[in-house]
Each structure stands twice: as structure tokens, then as C-alpha cells.
Amino acid sequence: xxxxxxxxxxxxxxxxxxxxxxxxxxxxxxxxxxxxxxxxxxxxxxxxxxxxxxxxxxxxxxxxxxxxxxxxxxxxxxxxxxxxxxxxxxxxxxxxxxxxxxxxxxxxxxxxxxxxxxxxxxxxxxxxxxxxxxxxxxxxxxxxxxxxxxxxxxxxxxxxxxxxxxxxxxxxxxxxxxxxxxxxxxxxxxxxxxxxxxxxxxxxxxxxxxxxxxxxxxxxxxxxxxxxxxxxxx
Amino acid sequence: xxxxxxxxxxxxxxxxxxxxxxxxxxxxxxxxxxxxxxxxxxxxxxxxxxxxxxxxxxxxxxxxxxxxxxxxxxxxxxxxxxxxxxxxxxxxxxxxxxxxxxxxxxxxxxxxxxxxxxxxxxxxxxxxxxxxxxxxxxxxxxxxxxxxxxxxxxxxxxxxxxxxxxxxxxxxxxxxxxxxxxxxxxxxxxxxxxxxxxxxxxxxxxxxxxxxxxxxxxxxxxxxxxxxxxxxxxxxxxxxxxxxxxxxxxxxxxxxxxxxxxxxxxxxxxxxxxxxxxxxxxxxxxxxxxxxxxxxxxxxxxxxxxxxxxxxxxxxxxxxxxxxxxxxxxxx
Ligand SMILES: Nc1ncnc2c1ncn2[C@@H]1O[C@H](COP(=O)(O)OP(=O)(O)OP(=O)(O)O)[C@@H](O)[C@H]1O
Ligand SMILES: [Mg+2]
Numbered sequence: 355x356x357x358x359x360x361x362x363x364x365x366x367x368x369x370x371x372x373x374x375x376x377x378x379x380x381x382x383x384x385x386x387x388x389x390x391x392x393x394x395x396x397x398x399x400x401x402x403x404x405x406x407x408x409x410x411x412x413x414x415x416x417x418x419x420x421x422x423x424x425x426x427x428x429x430x431x432x433x434x435x436x437x438x439x440x441x442x443x444x445x446x447x448x449x450x451x452x453x454x455x456x457x458x459x460x461x462x463x464x465x466x467x468x469x470x471x472x473x474x475x476x477x478x479x480x481x482x483x484x485x486x487x488x489x490x491x492x493x494x495x496x497x498x499x500x501x502x503x504x505x506x507x508x509x510x511x512x513x514x515x516x517x518x519x520x521x522x523x524x525x526x527x528x529x530x531x532x533x534x535x536x537x538x539x540x541x542x543x544x545x546x547x548x549x550x551x552x553x554x555x556x557x558x559x560x561x562x563x564x565x566x567x568x569x570x571x572x573x574x575x576x577x578x579x580x581x582x583x584x585x586x587x588x
Numbered sequence: 589x590x591x592x593x594x595x596x597x598x599x600x601x602x603x604x605x606x607x608x609x610x611x612x613x614x615x616x617x618x619x620x621x622x623x624x625x626x627x628x629x630x631x632x633x634x635x636x637x638x639x640x641x642x643x644x645x646x647x648x649x650x651x652x653x654x655x656x657x658x659x660x661x662x663x664x665x666x667x668x669x670x671x672x673x674x675x676x677x678x679x680x681x682x683x684x685x686x687x688x689x690x691x692x693x694x695x696x697x698x699x700x701x702x703x704x705x706x707x708x709x710x711x712x713x714x715x716x717x718x719x720x721x722x723x724x725x726x727x728x729x730x731x732x733x734x735x736x737x738x739x740x741x742x743x744x745x746x747x748x749x750x751x752x753x754x755x756x757x758x759x760x761x762x763x764x765x766x767x768x769x770x771x772x773x774x775x776x777x778x779x780x781x782x783x784x785x786x787x788x789x790x791x792x793x794x795x796x797x798x799x800x801x802x803x804x805x806x807x808x809x810x811x812x813x814x815x816x817x818x819x820x821x822x823x824x825x826x827x828x829x830x831x832x833x834x835x836x837x838x839x840x841x842x843x844x845x846x847x848x849x850x851x852x853x854x855x856x857x858x859x860x861x862x863x864x865x866x867x868x869x870x871x872x873x874x875x876x877x878x879x880x881x882x883x884x885x886x887x888x889x890x891x892x893x894x895x896x897x898x899x900x901x902x903x904x905x906x907x908x909x910x911x912x913x914x915x916x917x918x919x920x
Contacts, residue, residue, distance in 0.1 A: 427792050438787065438790060443787070445784070446779065447779055447780055454776060455776065455777065
């Protein structure tokens with residue numbers, strides 16, 4: 355059974371629909387990458403999956419269970435985590451407190467996850483008592499991902515995890531995402547760096563005007579001349 | 589020397605007393621603002637309400653205090669705080685939460701809190717009348733006169749029992765609040781929600797619980813301030829009228845959203861008030877022979893009746909010159 359199955363999703367911010375029938379299926383082993391022009395509805399789709407936006411039509415299933423329009427608190431309980439595109443840290447809280455907030459829903463001891471996040475993102479270990487708002491852009495992105503990992507998610511939604519990062523940093527973040535995925539976490543992420551992201555994608559979704567334009571493996575999309583011409587800059 | 593004692597009594601001790609009251613109120617306003625993003629105008633009435641709860645309890649069990657050796661109203665304070673906290677939660681449930689659900693603009697909730705102010709004032713007058721009442725029923729206020737060990741100081745420092753208890757309450761409140769915000773899971777969640785409410789929701793923080801905790805803290809602090817002030821002076825139904833402007837000024841001076849700023853702001857406003865109504869002629873009297881002008885018998889910056897204008901002018905000044913407050917808070 356698929357980890358996440360979104361079928362014919364329609365939804366918007368109250369007024370007109372932004373999503374006009376999006377379909378996405380992600381397995382536990384997948385890294386799914388959503389690409390597409392600005393304003394295509396990529397972020398909106400992730401928000402719809404995470405219950406931050408009303409879905410008017412269609413359905414979203416997590417391991418076959420209906421989660422359409424479920425509250426984020428409920429989804430976190432089902433081991434789904436989301437890293438938004440912007441404002442994805444608590445700036446005045448320390449790095450460690452940011453991570454603790456990720457684990458807010460956990461009633462068990464999560465100290466081992468703190469250690470794991472610090473060994474996964476070594477730059478954070480030295481800055482654990484520093485306010486997260488004082489970190490560099492790349493380090494903030496690490497805090498944001500670390501916060502999401504604290505629940506040991508089975509599905510991780512990432513909105514542009516490499517936005518504004520240097521190519522070197524970007525490669526490093528992708529490396530981390532592959533590691534997380536290999537540890538058994540299904541990944542669905544939006545990426546502006548379409549070519550590089552599709553290289554690590556097992557599934558790719560090209561979104562435009564709130565609809566799937568192309569859906570295939572990352573490799574096939576990269577090699578599709580039509581996709582290349584219209585969406586990957588030639 | 590006696591002039592200095594006069595200054596200590598009328599400026600330092602009075603400033604500390606009223607500053608503590610303002611601080612307790614302003615911290616609540618700042619916390620409510622940082623979690624719920626609206627200016628809670630009914631806050632001063634929650635202070636009055638807390639004092640009335642303490643008064644009721646004192647009237648019901650007047651013998652408790654004398655048995656322990658503390659003012660009865662002070663012994664009843666924890667219960668009054670709990671009652672005020674519960675009232676605050678229900679006021680939120682009844683009046684503010686439905687508006688939040690509809691995603692109204694903050695100004696609409698501010699207006700609702702003005703409505704709650706009028707309602708609470710009406711209710712309090714309905715049950716208690718309009719006269720001033722003493723919080724001491726079967727006991728009486730202890731006043732300490734501390735003689736200073738100086739030859740020239742024939743007048744004593746004067747401090748009352750409720751004033752000392754007020755300082756104790758303030759210190760305990762501030763330390764507990766600090767520990768709560770920095771050490772506990774819910775306290776950190778409160779700071780997180782103040783920082784980034786959307787991310788708090790995404791992280792699975794139970795925002796309803798955080799809102800409730802905020803009302804509990806604000807309600808408890810308000811009840812403590814109202815009760816301690818009424819113990820020291822008297823309990824009047826129009827208490828809130830005199831408190832509203834100063835506590836808002838204190839919260840804004842400190843930087844809205846900043847609990848420690850609100851604390852500092854409370855004392856800034858408190859001391860500004862006592863300094864400006866202080867009769868400076870008393871301090872200058874020993875030097876009258878050296879002055880180039882005739883010393884009038886009364887020389888205050890602001891006449892006592894106009895004390896309420898002091899926080900108002902400080903508020904205006906801070907909004908013009910430093911709208912984020914001393915501690916860089918959010919702009920209201
Ligand atoms: N909070 C909001 N309220 C109303 N409309 C919104 C909101 N957020 C986004 N939109 C609209 O939804 C559409 C899709 O936005 P979305 O953020 O999903 O685009 P995107 O594909 O993520 O673009 P980008 O690559 O720039 O991040 C846009 O037309 C935008 O104006
Ligand atoms: Mg986006």
C-alpha cells in the first residue's frame with residue numbers, strides 16, 4: 355500500500371481554488387520531488403496534505419487511512435512532519451529548544467533523537483544554546499529539518515529545503531535527504547533546483563497552474579525533451 | 589535628613605509599591621498580546637475581579653488570617669487567583685475564542701474586550717455597590733515604622749504589612765514565571781507560539797492548551813495585583829479605571845511581547861508617577877537660603893489629581909520616539 359496517496363485534490367485559500375485536481379502517490383522508499391514555475395501551487399499542495407488548507411474535493415490517504423483536512427496536530431501524531439518554505443524556525447528560541455518543540459507531541463523520552471540530530475547536523479551541536487534566529491541560512495535550514503525529524507517521521511514534507519543556499523550547501527542537504535530516506539522515511543519535497551533535485555528523485559511531479567503536467571520517475575523527467583524545454587530551462 | 593526620609597517614603601517605597609502592581613498587570617497584558625495578538629482592555633477589570641474574589645473569601649472566612657498571623661485576604665489569595673484564572677478561561681471561551689475561530693481582525697477582539705470591561709464593571713457594581721471597602725474584616729493592617737540609625741533622622745521609614753507581602757508576591761511570581769518559560773515544556777511552547785504561531789501548529793504544539801495556560805498566568809497575576817493593591821489601600825469598584833492606562837503604558841514602554849520589559853515598564857511608570865507628584869519643596873527646604881527664588885510650600889511637577897496624565901505622556905513619548913519600547917517588542 356502506498357504511504358501517501360493524494361487523488362484529484364482541489365483546494366485554495368478561501369477564494370478561488372489554487373489546486374485543480376492534483377494527484378500524487380508516494381511509497382515509503384520514495385523521494386518525491388515537486389517542481390514547476392513560481393505560483394504553480396507547489397507549496398499549496400504540501401499545505402493541503404498537511405491540513406493547513408481546506409481541501410474542497412478529492413482525497414488524501416496515509417497508508418490507506420483518510421486524512422483529508424485532518425488537523426496538523428493529528429497528522430504529527432501519525433508521524434507526518436512538515437518543513438515550511440519560509441519562517442520555519444522559532445527565531446528567539448535556542449537551537450535545542452527548537453528541536454524540543456519538534457518533539458512536543460512526544461510523551462516518551464526523546465533525548466536520543468537530540469543526539470541523533472546533532473550528529474546528523476554537526477554545526478548545530480556547537481550552537482545548541484544559541485538563538486536559532488542568529489544562525490546562517492544553511493544552519494537555519496538544518497534546524498528546521500532537525501525540528502521535523504524529532505518525531506521520527508515516516509513521511510517528511512519539505513518545501514524548498516535548499517532555497518537560498520550555495521551549490522555546495524545544496525549538495526550537502528540533498529545528501530542528508532538521501533540518508534534520511536534510506537533510514538526508511540518517505541520524502542515529498544518541493545524544489546526550485548529542479549535538475550539537481552530530480553537526479554535524487556524516485557518520483558517527479560511537474561506542477562503547473564494547480565495541475566500535474568508530467569508525472570514520472572525523476573530520471574525519465576530529466577530525459578524528457580518536452581519537460582526540459584518547458585520547465586528545466588532547456 | 590528627615591527630608592530624605594520623606595523622599596524615601598513617598599518616592600522610593602511608593603514607587604516600588606505601585607510599580608510592582610503595574611508590573612504584575614503589564615506582564616499579563618504582554619503575555620496575552622504575544623499569544624493572542626490583541627490588546628486585552630479588560631485586564632484591569634480582571635485585577636478588580638480578583639480583588640473582589642479575595643474580598644468575598646475574606647468576608648466568608650474572616651477568622652482564618654488572625655489564626656495564622658497573616659491578613660485573611662492574603663491567605664485567600666491563591667483561591668482568588670484560581671477563581672480569576674477560571675473566569676479568564678471562560679471569558680475567552682465565551683467572547684474571544686468564537687471571534688478567533690472566524691479569523692476576525694485583531695481590532696474586533698480588542699472591541700470585544702472593551703465590551704467585557706463594561707460587563708465586568710457592571711457586574712461588580714451590581715454585586716458590590718459603589719462604595720470603597722476595607723479588605724481587613726477581622727484583622728487590621730500592620731504598619732511598620734523603622735527608625736533609621738542616624739542622629740538627624742527623627743522620622744521613621746514607613747512600610748505596611750501588605751506592601752512587604754506585595755514585594756514577596758512579585759518576586760515569587762517573577763521567578764516562577766521565568767522558570768516556567770525557560771524550563772518547562774509548556775512554557776517553551778508559549779515562547780514558541782509567540783515567536784511563530786504557524787510553525788507552532790505545524791510542530792504539533794497544542795495551541796489551545798497554550799492559550800489556556802496564558803489566561804491562567806495572566807489571570808493569576810492580575811488577581812494577585814488587584815488583591816495586594818486593595819489590601820494596601822481599599823477595594824474600590826473603579827480600581828480598574830485607575831489601572832488601565834498605567835498597565836498598558838508599562839507594557840508598551842517595556843516593549844510589547846516582552847515579559848521582562850513589562851516588568852521594567854511597570855517600575856518606570858510607577859516611579860515616574862511618584863516622582864512627578866512628589867513635593868520637591870520638601871527636599872529643597874534645607875537649601876532655601878542658597879536658592880535664587882522663593883521656595884513655594886508645594887512644588888510638584890504634576891498636581892496629585894492629575895497623576896493619571898503621567899503614564900499618558902510617557903506612553904505618547906515612547907510611541908513617538910521608540911515605538912518598539914525599551915526592549916524592542918512588537919509594535920501594537
Ligand atoms: N496565504 C495565501 N493566501 C492566498 N493566496 C495564496 C496564499 N499563498 C499562496 N497563495 C496563492 O496561491 C498560488 C500558489 O502559490 P504557492 O505558494 O503554492 O506557489 P508555489 O508553486 O509554491 O510557488 P513558489 O515557487 O514561488 O514557492 C499563488 O497564486 C499565490 O498567490
Ligand atoms: Mg512555494
